[in-house]
Amino acid sequence: MTTDTTTKDATPGSNPPGETVLDARGVTMRFGGLTAVRNVNLTVNSGEIVGLIGPNGAGKTTFFNCLTGLYIPTEGEVRYKGQILPPKSFKVTAAGIARTFQNIRLFANMTVLENVLVGRHTRTKEGLWSALLRGPGFHKAEKASRERAMELLEFVGLDAKAEHLARNLPYGEQRKLEIARALASEPGLLLLDEPTAGMNPQETRTTEELVFAIRDKGIAVLVIEHDMRFIFNLCDRVAVLVQGEKLVEGDSATVQGDERVVAAYLGEPFEDAPGKDEVAEVEAAEAHAEPSKDTAPGKENDR
Numbered sequence: 001m002t003t004d005t006t007t008k009d010a011t012p013g014s015n016p017p018g019e020t021v022l023d024a025r026g027v028t029m030r031f032g033g034l035t036a037v038r039n040v041n042l043t044v045n046s047g048e049i050v051g052l053i054g055p056n057g058a059g060k061t062t063f064f065n066c067l068t069g070l071y072i073p074t075e076g077e078v079r080y081k082g083q084i085l086p087p088k089s090f091k092v093t094a095a096g097i098a099r100t101f102q103n104i105r106l107f108a109n110m111t112v113l114e115n116v117l118v119g120r121h122t123r124t125k126e127g128l129w130s131a132l133l134r135g136p137g138f139h140k141a142e143k144a145s146r147e148r149a150m151e152l153l154e155f156v157g158l159d160a161k162a163e164h165l166a167r168n169l170p171y172g173e174q175r176k177l178e179i180a181r182a183l184a185s186e187p188g189l190l191l192l193d194e195p196t197a198g199m200n201p202q203e204t205r206t207t208e209e210l211v212f213a214i215r216d217k218g219i220a221v222l223v224i225e226h227d228m229r230f231i232f233n234l235c236d237r238v239a240v241l242v243q244g245e246k247l248v249e250g251d252s253a254t255v256q257g258d259e260r261v262v263a264a265y266l267g268e269p270f271e272d273a274p275g276k277d278e279v280a281e282v283e284a285a286e287a288h289a290e291p292s293k294d295t296a297p298g299k300e301n302d303r
């Protein structure tokens, strides 16, 4: 596991080391009689990748929605770099938190590049009149935006497909495009909701590298995933939600070894669980596998 937390190649939204980027305190979200999230505290510091895991329906996505202004928590408060977040999604994005969605949300009939340009709108100063009149200020800003968008596409490995329609991308690449679009708002914190759902093992590995690279740019990351190998390889800290409550939080070894987490979520290893040799064999096969063009969509691909 990479433990290097130095920040290189910092982007405009990047964080100085040691800062608390996200501070969620006592967040509770009720829907009628159902308490989906109950009194959850969670911090993310600069330079960190933090994981959020838990069974289906545990409240992970609801918690993300409370962090990003989609839901106003019934109780509790969320601070980003010390400031209480405004209860509106676009203001949260402008403040510096970007996210991807469990159910991919792209503009299917726009090109890959256009999708990233849409993500830049919170960072472009040019207003409606400038866009309509198309004066020199507009052209300059548009050129800078396109350059930045192409840079981001290169960063996620999609620059060669900039002019393709988003809907023609294989599923794994659509997830990467969502990440590029989120990065286009120049965030200091990126929230990823199941970034590898529906990906094959090789795509999952590439996404792991991508998340490390994002962290190395000085962007803190909070990630929800059900793929435990991905989570435990990647995260400095992992919090476990069960029935809306935070059950345990700690480093990968602590969480993997916690009896309550094993009982509530991870489960005991099966009797015939593969040994080290089998795991090595599977990994070697994965490393040589051809990337699949028609990746089977996961349950979440219900756009």
Ligand SMILES: Nc1ncnc2c1ncn2[C@@H]1O[C@H](COP(=O)(O)OP(=O)(O)OP(=O)(O)O)[C@@H](O)[C@H]1O
Pocket (backbone or CB within 6 Å): 031, 034, 036, 054, 055, 056, 057, 058, 059, 060, 061, 062, 063, 102
């Ligand atoms: N808008 C809503 N109205 C009513 N109930 C909701 C709403 N959003 C979520 N819930 C409920 O809140 C609970 C938590 O759901 P949530 O989607 O946050 O779980 P999750 O941990 O993300 O699960 P998964 O791993 O399956 O994505 C569920 O019981 C869900 O039905």
Ligand SMILES: [Mg+2]
Pocket (backbone or CB within 6 Å): 060, 061, 062, 102
């Ligand atoms: Mg979810």
